[in-house]
Amino acid sequence: xxxxxxxxxxxxxxxxxxxxxxxxxxxxxxxxxxxxxxxxxxxxxxxxxxxxxxxxxxxxxxxxxxxxxxxxxxxxxxxxxxxxxxxxxxxxxxxxxxxxxxxxxxxxxxxxxxxxxxxxxxxxxxxxxxxxxxxxxxxxxxxxxxxxxxxxxxxxxxxxxxxxxxxxxxxxxxxxxxxxxxxxxxxxxxxxxxxxxxxxxxxxxxxxxxxxxxxxxxxxxxxxxxxxxxxxxxxxxxxxxxxxxxxxxxxxxxxxxxxxxxxxxxxxxxxxxxxxxxxxxxxxxxxxxxxxxxxxxxxxxxxxxxxxxxxxxxxxxxxxxxxxxxxxxxxxxxxxxxxxxxxxxxxxxxxxxxxxxxxxxxxxxxxxxxxxxxxx
Amino acid sequence: xxxxxxxxxxxxxxxxxxxxxxxxxxxxxxxxxxxxxxxxxxxxxxxxxxxxxxxxxxxxxxxxxxxxxxxxxxxxxxxxxxxxxxxxxxxxxxxxxxxxxxxxxxxxxxxxxxxxxxxxxxxxxxxxxxxxxxxxxxxxxxxxxxxxxxxxxxxxxxxxxxxxxxxxxxxxxxxxxxxxxxxxxxxxxxxxxxxxxxxxxxxxxxxxxxxxxxxxxxxxxxxxxxxxxxxxxxxxxxxxxxxxxxxxxxxxxxxxxxx
Numbered sequence: 350x351x352x353x354x355x356x357x358x359x360x361x362x363x364x365x366x367x368x369x370x371x372x373x374x375x376x377x378x379x380x381x382x383x384x385x386x387x388x389x390x391x392x393x394x395x396x397x398x399x400x401x402x403x404x405x406x407x408x409x410x411x412x413x414x415x416x417x418x419x420x421x422x423x424x425x426x427x428x429x430x431x432x433x434x435x436x437x438x439x440x441x442x443x444x445x446x447x448x449x450x451x452x453x454x455x456x457x458x459x460x461x462x463x464x465x466x467x468x469x470x471x472x473x474x475x476x477x478x479x480x481x482x483x484x485x486x487x488x489x490x491x492x493x494x495x496x497x498x499x500x501x502x503x504x505x506x507x508x509x510x511x512x513x514x515x516x517x518x519x520x521x522x523x524x525x526x527x528x529x530x531x532x533x534x535x536x537x538x539x540x541x542x543x544x545x546x547x548x549x550x551x552x553x554x555x556x557x558x559x560x561x562x563x564x565x566x567x568x569x570x571x572x573x574x575x576x577x578x579x580x581x582x583x584x585x586x587x588x589x590x591x592x593x594x595x596x597x598x599x600x601x602x603x604x605x606x607x608x609x610x611x612x613x614x615x616x617x618x619x620x621x622x623x624x625x626x627x628x629x630x631x632x633x634x635x636x637x638x639x640x641x642x643x644x645x646x647x648x649x650x651x652x653x654x655x656x657x658x659x660x661x662x663x664x665x666x667x668x669x670x671x672x673x674x675x676x677x678x679x680x681x682x683x684x685x686x687x688x689x690x691x692x693x694x695x696x697x698x699x700x701x702x703x704x705x706x707x708x709x710x711x712x713x714x715x716x717x718x719x720x721x722x723x724x725x
Numbered sequence: 726x727x728x729x730x731x732x733x734x735x736x737x738x739x740x741x742x743x744x745x746x747x748x749x750x751x752x753x754x755x756x757x758x759x760x761x762x763x764x765x766x767x768x769x770x771x772x773x774x775x776x777x778x779x780x781x782x783x784x785x786x787x788x789x790x791x792x793x794x795x796x797x798x799x800x801x802x803x804x805x806x807x808x809x810x811x812x813x814x815x816x817x818x819x820x821x822x823x824x825x826x827x828x829x830x831x832x833x834x835x836x837x838x839x840x841x842x843x844x845x846x847x848x849x850x851x852x853x854x855x856x857x858x859x860x861x862x863x864x865x866x867x868x869x870x871x872x873x874x875x876x877x878x879x880x881x882x883x884x885x886x887x888x889x890x891x892x893x894x895x896x897x898x899x900x901x902x903x904x905x906x907x908x909x910x911x912x913x914x915x916x917x918x919x920x921x922x923x924x925x926x927x928x929x930x931x932x933x934x935x936x937x938x939x940x941x942x943x944x945x946x947x948x949x950x951x952x953x954x955x956x957x958x959x960x961x962x963x964x965x966x967x968x969x970x971x972x973x974x975x976x977x978x979x980x981x982x983x984x
Contacts, residue, residue, distance in 0.1 A: 373818040373846050374859045475812050606826055609819065614808035619775055621881075622799030622827040667813040 382665045382675075389664075389678035393455070393685075400451040400685045401443060405696045408439050416443045445583070453581040453590060454688045455681040457647045458657075460594035462680025463601050464636045464643075465654025466661070466672055470612040471629050472539045478654035479640045481540065483520045483547030487637075488644035489573045490554045491516020497561035510589060514641030520546050521633045575703030576648035578688050590646045597639040598677045604632070605669035612669075650703050652710025653680055660713075683709075726751060727802070727885050727913065732771055732781035733937075734764075741767045742778065743937040747915075749885070749930070754907065754914040756928035758921060758948075760958055763934040765917045766889055772915060773804045773887050785885075799827035802885040803878035807893060810863055810870070817865065817873045818858040821845040824880030848879035852906060868899035875906065888916040892923060901926075925949055925971045933957065945971060 371377075401413050408416075416439065461479065468477040468484075479485045495512035527542035554573060581587060601608070607628055610618040615625040657680040658672065664679075665671035687705040694700060729747040733740070742764045749755040757765040770776040771783055774790045783790040785802065803824070825841040849855045852872040857865065865873060871891055878886055888907065892900040900920070904927040907914055918924045924931055924945065931948040933941040935957045941948045949971060951962040963974040 373822070373842055373849070375818060375842065378859065470813075473811065606823070606829070609815070609823055610826060612813050613811045613815075613820070613823070614806075616775055616804075616806045616808055619795065620773060620799060620804035620806065621823060622794075622796035624795055662814060666819070667815045668819045 378666065382671050385664045386671075386674060386678065389675060389682065393678050393682045396682050396685045396689075397451055397455065400454065400689050401447045403689060404442070404447060404692060406439070406442055408443055412439060413443050416440050417448060420444045420448075449583050449587055450578050450581040450688070451685055453578050453587055453646060454685040456591045456594040457578070457643050457650065458653055458680035458682065458684025459677040460590070460597060460639045460643045460680075461650065461653040461684070462657035462661070462676040463598050463673055464639050466658045466669070466676045467601055467608065467632050467636050468654070469658055470608040470669065471632055472543075473612055473614070474540060475659065476655070477540065477543075479636070480547065480649070480651060480654070482543030483524055483545075483550060484517045484543075484637055484640045485644060485649050486547045486550035486554065487520025488513040488517040488641045489649055490550045490557065491519075491641065492645045493554050493557045493573060497557055507586070507589065510586065510642045510645035513645035514638050516550070517637040517641035517644070518634065520550055521637045525630065525633060571701060572648040573644075574649060575701035576650035576706075577691075577699070577701055578647055579692075579699060580646070586646060590642050593639055593642045597635055598673065600635055601632075602670065602673045604628075605673055608632075608669040608673075612667075648701075648703070650684070650706055652706045652713075653684060656710045656713050657683060726784070726786060727772060727915065728784045729768065729772065730782050730784065732768065732778045732783065734767055734771065734776065734778045734780075741937050742771070744781070745934070745937070745939045747772075747932055747939070747942070749913050749915050751913050752911060753929035754916060754927055755930045755932065756924040756945075757915065757917045757932050757934065758919075758924050759934035759940075762936075763957075764937040765934055767937075768934065769887055769889055769915065769917050773802055774798055775804075775806075796827050799881060801883055802887065803881040803883035805871075805874045805878050805886070805888045805891055807889055812863075814861045814863065816859050816861055817849070817854065817876075818845065820862055820873055821849055821858075821876045821880050824848065824877040827881060844882065845876075845880045848876040849873070851879055851910075852876045867894045868896075868903070871895065871899075871903060872906070875903075879910070883912060885913045885915070886910065888914065890917050890919060892918070892920065921949065921954070921973050921975065925973065949973060 398410055398413070401417075402408050402410055419440075464484075465478045468479065468482060469475055471477070472482070492509055492513040494516070495509050499508075524539065524542045524546050527546070528538040607618075607623055610621045610623050611625055611628055618625040618628070658676050661672050661676040661679050665675045684702075684706070687709065688702050691702040691705045692699045694705075727749045729745060732742055732745045732747075734742040741762075745764070745768060747755075747768065757768060759765050767776065771778045772790075774783070774793070774795070777791055785793065785798065790798065822841065822845045825845060829841065846855070846858070849858055852875050854869065854872045854876055857869055857873060860869075862870065862873065875886075875888075875891070886907070891903055891907065895903060900923060904923055907916065908927045916928070918928070928945060931942065931945050932939060933948050933953070940957055941950070941953055949964065951964050951973075954962040954973070954975075958975065960975050961977060965972045965974065
């Protein structure tokens with residue numbers, strides 16, 4: 350049977366509005382969005398330089414550049430920086446301590462921020478983040494088990510992140526399974542399940558720490574609770590964090606249209622040809638992997654996944670093709686800046702970075718909550 | 726052609742659809758009417774594969790709906806459902822552009838091509854909402870929002886448009902504006918309606934459901950028989966013809982209570 354015909358545009362090409370160069374008013378918005386992305390990229394670069402230069406001992410940018418160049422490409426650097434005056438301790442501080450630490454900060458911040466973006470779209474709730482859904486607690490439990498009891502020792506140096514990923518995935522799978530019981534996943538069920546699982550795993554982590562009866566374990570509770578970048582060293586664990594975060598950002602950016610649809614509602618997503626449940630499961634695996642690896646490397650740092658997406662949306666709008674890159678840059682920026690504060694505020698003593706992110710994030714969140722529309 | 730054959734469904738043990746047949750005539754507006762709980766929305770949901778019926782089949786252009794990939798369905802069939810508005814501050818143009826999703830293969834990076842934006846812009850013009858393009862969806866009035874949702878459906882360039890009570894929460898003027906718009910689109914429409922007078926005015930074909938069963942189907946003059954409607958809705962019904970159009974007066978015009 351011939352089709353009844355009729356898509357509006359196909360049936361009426363003659364009366365279609367004249368082609369305009371900016372039919373939806375996107376062009377001016379796009380300029381603004383690009384401007385913001387470039388600004389954020391420049392800001393990230395600036396914060397990165399500051400992060401490497403500043404600290405208990407300040408090193409001038411020129412010296413930093415020559416030291417890093419020297420490390421990265423010795424042959425090239427020897428000519429360019431002949432007569433360079435970096436001392437051995439400056440070299441060590443810049444190349445072995447601060448550079449990996451700043452790199453870890455960039456990766457952790459970007460990773461937590463985009464995971465927040467993904468979760469908020471998934472559960473259609475702007476207050477969602479890895480903590481609220483228990484994914485972080487799962488990662489902590491896995492990582493604590495690996496440290497205290499040698500779980501996953503067969504994985505070698507990836508035991509920690511591997512175990513954290515398994516914990517995060519188990520937590521998110523449990524949350525999803527509980528939320529799914531009896532039919533479709535709804536936002537309310539997902540959030541409630543996340544809170545319940547999060548508390549249970551938080552208790553499990555605490556129990557593991559107490560049961561292990563080790564001073565090392567007791568110290569690490571602080572780490573799991575408030576996070577720290579001080580463990581950053583060059584090596585494959587750092588590399589794996591960077592690679593996984595880059596992969597996560599890329600995957601989420603590629604899924605941006607599906608994230609938009611999912612954020613509008615399951616029926617709407619379905620009506621647009623997307624299977625919301627399958628998409629949610631895939632996103633949860635990606636988010637678990639990213640959160641697991643990040644928590645294993647830097648502990649539990651709060652508020653990044655919650656606050657950064659809000660801020661990113663204010664800058665570039667809600668469409669995920671803009672929010673994902675903006676949140677990644679903003680998160681990277683925010684975390685490196687927070688770490689800078691954490692290690693300079695009471696220098697030479699370091700405070701846990703989670704304190705800084707909470708001090709910045711909590712008032713900001715209160716402001717956002719006040720601005721939420723009634724009933725939202 | 727969209728067609729339901731012997732569709733039955735139940736939520737748990739509660740039957741909601743019992744052996745319902747439906748054929749939506751091409752290019753016309755088919756209305757699904759019936760009291761609350763009669764299965765209208767459930768039937769509509771089986772028509773867009775949101776719900777797989779326990780028995781019976783739904784055919785889209787002759788192929789079984791359950792066997793088509795969601796994307797293939799979305800290229801031919803668009804749906805306007807009532808979902809609570811998203812918290813995300815998307816603007817109307819973002820929402821309408823999402824209607825191009827089923828036509829875009831590959832990654833969602835970088836947004837849409839110029840043609841997609843043109844189609845979305847035309848769809849917004851079509852529902853007379855071009856000026857709303859950069860307005861946040863959450864700030865739109867009920868009528869504006871409904872028009873933007875229809876624009877998103879039109880951006881899918883569908884052959885079929887399914888709507889679930891699109892006139893809900895709209896005042897009388899917007900109800901008529903919206904139904905005039907829907908009837909003028911030229912696509913095959915299936916619409917769930919509460920208001921029998923709107924159904925009489927804008928539908929070419931009606932299916933009356935009661936308790937999950939199809940009670941009557943045909944053109945409005947056949948289906949909107951006072952005797953049938955009184956039995957289904959349990960209220961007195963009078964039918965008037967004004968200026969050649971059919972109107973129904975429902976409710977309790979006299980003090981006598983009809984049981």
